[in-house]
Amino acid sequence: MNEDTSPRGLGRREALLLGGAFAGATLASQIAGIRPAHAAAGSTLVIAAAATPQSLDNEYDASLGTIDAIGQLYDSLIQFKKKPDPKVPSVLREDFADHPELPGGLAVEGKLAESWEVDPKGMFLRFHLKKGIISNWGNELDADDVKYTWARKFALNAIGGFIVGLMGLPNPDAIVVEDKYTVTFRPSVPNPLMLKLQLNLYNNIFDSKKLKQVATKDDPWSRKFLENNSAGYGPYELASITRGQQAVFKARANYWGGKPAIDTIIYKEVPTSATRVSLLQGGAVDIALGLQPLEIVRLKKVPGVTVETVPASSMMWIELNTKFPPFDKVEVRQAMNYAFPRDQVMKSIFQDIASPLTGCMPDIYPDFNAKANPYSYDLDKAKALLKSVGLESGFKMEISYNAGDPSQEPIAILYQTSLRQIGVELTLHKIPAGTYYNEVSARKQPMIMFVDAPWGPDPGYSTRLYFYSKSFVDYSNYANAEVDKLIEDGSQMTDIPARNELFGKVQDIVMKEAPWVFVAFPNFTITRKADLQGMTYYSTNAFRFADFSRKA
């Protein structure tokens, strides 16, 4: 934990800085339209974020604001048990380690589900739902809601399409309503991930009665309604949303788990991170999200502000498009990794609020292969690799990055300087944030920086997402028949030790073949007022407001 809230004497320099911060916060409050009284109110939590939620339909939107909203409005059938973070005990985190001694091999507890049965052979998963759970529209949860939720994924086939594929469900009939409170998933082939996938943030259960009520002939799955509304069983309901300004969430008095401690959540859009810092320093907001490493370091010294930073599932890498020569050669991709100055990037850009990306999946997830990483900063080795494929004089290349992420340009500049030493001339190409994701998914850039996190704490989930040649997220166009075969085999393997060995091999191959330049595991960091408590880290890197309360 990085926490420093101890009071100390004020010198002239500190007084000036505090004065500046106060002035900045006052100005920022005016700009953002935030009155400090909001933050002072005990039952209200004001959050300054980079953007308000876009669509509230989890089938089509996975932007940061949307992820934060979905976690409040909906609940899943089960959840991981929590445990204190080993380094930051004040932060709880999901226990997603392998637990062979437990049913399904996971430490999970019921949320909307009372109990569950997992077929050891992976051919069915049955849930018994809790009774009397009421949605924000007053409808009671039943098995039809679960069936509807999954049928919607089949019908719309967007984000949910990936999930049903992972579940091995051939069609909506594979979700069987056995009685009002019992529902069974029946994959067509053995599936070791069924239980784990239920924990995914985007597998929350809809209130099917409400959604059917608002459906139309042209919009049978109520897409329009869900863009601006919710119909779920989560702890909060949406009170209002004005995109570009704020979203307001109200705690539900009839939430099955009891009314959350914080009554009102105001989720403000404050696009500039510097302004978010000023607002937090000035006390106008309770939490500032998405800050830059230097800002986080600075906030550690501000009285009344607590910084909690923990290892997370986020990964930053550079896609090496394997269809672009010379990145079609493994040796060149390896050379690009040996020439990446990881330690310098960690220190100067991330301020050590990150660790080097030493694998092709999050190192906090079970079955991460820590031995697979062969890369260190070694320019001689990089030169030798280029020479081995006749590129001893280097080559010219362009690297693209997101203009909306201030850390990416300096990383590209450091990399450019390093690559120059092995003869590789890198040109920087800044892509506006608004079109950046289109560029990534179009796979037409030879090198492009990317930050993402696989939400499923599983090697099969992670590697299938990024390295399976048929995956829509295989942005580096990586294709290896052996890797594809292993991932396919692993997706049906219920023998956990054998499966782990298999995915260890997948990680070995991927790291050796280097379709990415492996950059960093950025930490998940919350900068908040010191009087808040209850921070819990989830693999989705999003908050659940219901976890928070104010210290007495």
Place this chain on the structure above:
Amino acid sequence: MDQSAALDAAPVASAPASLAGGPPGGAARARSGPVGFFLAVLRARPMFAVGYIIVLLMIFAALLAPWLAPYNPVTAAPDDYLQPPNALHWLGTDATGMDILSRILYAPRVDLTIAILGTLISSAIGAPLGAIVGYYEGRSAWRRALSVLVMRAADVLQAFPVFVFAIALVAVFGQSLASIIAAIAFVNIPIYLRLMRSQVLSIRGMRYVEAAFVAGASDVAILRRHIIPNAIAPALAQLSVSVGWSVLLTSGLSFVGAGVVAPTPEWGSMIATGFQNVTTGQWWPSVFPGIALGIAVFGFALVGSSIEVLADPAQRRLVGVKHAAG
């Protein structure tokens, strides 16, 4: 007007209007030549000298940057990131450890190149076009139509906010030096077009122009020999102002990410990448380039003002009076 009168008038009037001032300014010029007059103007308005010094320093920096700059301006030194001003790095370093002073010294190479080329291209297109439009305006139906068409096109161009228009051009043609130069040239063209047109409209009816016409000179010859030389002074004065403004526009484009490609040393780009650090206490990566940019624009504005004075007989007379009195 008879031909002899016209021919008498021509040599006097076709001498650049900017040099046709009367005494006592004219007397000063007559005493010591153009250089002496120029120095007299600088003595009368010392701030103009500051402007020339600033511009000269910028040009020196651009030419001598490889010898003046203590470090390579595009090589990162991550171990030295965000160093405050010190003995090794007089103006500190940025987030990647690049030396701010070195980058500030190199920046005029980019800024001046873009600004001067953009301005020259715009004046080379806008001024002749303005002269032609002004000369032919009202002469015949189709020429009037052409003139109206050109002027309305200029209206449309100028109706857009210049900065937004430049961003759109760079977005369409891609982020490169050529695109930025083209954008700057494009948004400046109407300025020179209007300046020249208004000057030509007032000159084309003068007797020496009519005399040249009667003498059988072609339209091209009349424009080239008699009209443009007499109408060009305000456009020349505008050049310096435009260069300063173009430096500002270039920096603005870079500030919003539509300008030069990182890590090219350029003041606006340096301000943009450094401003994130101001709130965390590292003010130097953006403040020093900001000061350099402000000084540069100030310098070009002063030079522009001086040219305006040099080109305007009435202003020159005032300066001359002061000079004589002083």
